[in-house]
Amino acid sequence: MIKDLPENRVEDIAVAVALEKESAETKLWYVYLINLKKEAIENVLITSKGYGEKDGEPVKTSVLRHMFPVVPSNSFVLIEPIDEQTFGLNNEYWISYYIGKEIFDKKFIFLPESIVEMHFIKLPVVNKPGVMIK
Template sequence: MRKDIDIPDVKGVYVAIVPEKIEGELSWYVNLINDNESSLTNVMVSSSGYLKKQNGEEIRTSVLRHMIADLPPQSYAKVESIMEDVFQLNNQFWVSYQMNGKMYDKKYIFLAESISEDNFSVIPVIGSKGVLIK
């Protein structure tokens, strides 16, 4: 039964959206951060955007899925690029992985309009500024 299932808390795994200047152009990237002392294996990241307007209209993006075989300790991986056009939406990232023989999963949501310089902080492991969800 459900009470018999051990669902461990996710600690030390974050999602950050970080801007980068590449050849003079500003690009934004979604990064998965492993701030643990153990590797993450069989990492699945599912991303989507959505918003329900006041008039009842719903906006949804396609669902994208990414696989990362191994994410070493104290490292990060660029998951996908993200366009500024979708910053007006809620951007959801569902992350599932294995660590030390246990399965973990967590949903990270960047609320609409939250991806902005007003919400920047220094991102652990990466060291540059961006928006972080723990």
């Protein structure tokens, strides 16, 4: 039965962690969904969670869910703020959306310690420094 499902490839969609503000004592980070397509995506559902190990013990964060009715072409939406303390975990964002009547979905996972300055780029559309998975 699974072989009968269409293989809808997710293309031109990205998840990015951007450095919003920085002061001497703190940094403010946000996670964005970036739609690089030439068309809008609709009924966007995003689940986010963190998991991994800290001090030899398994750690899990709460699962958060976000819904956006429409993300226009060549635009972005703010998914959530992210705490720097979770950068040592796997940070997973599972994105599902529709284009017309077709559904697409993909998991984007920021691996532990991958959100670091040496991986920064200028994020397209958002125009801020950050790390992006496409």
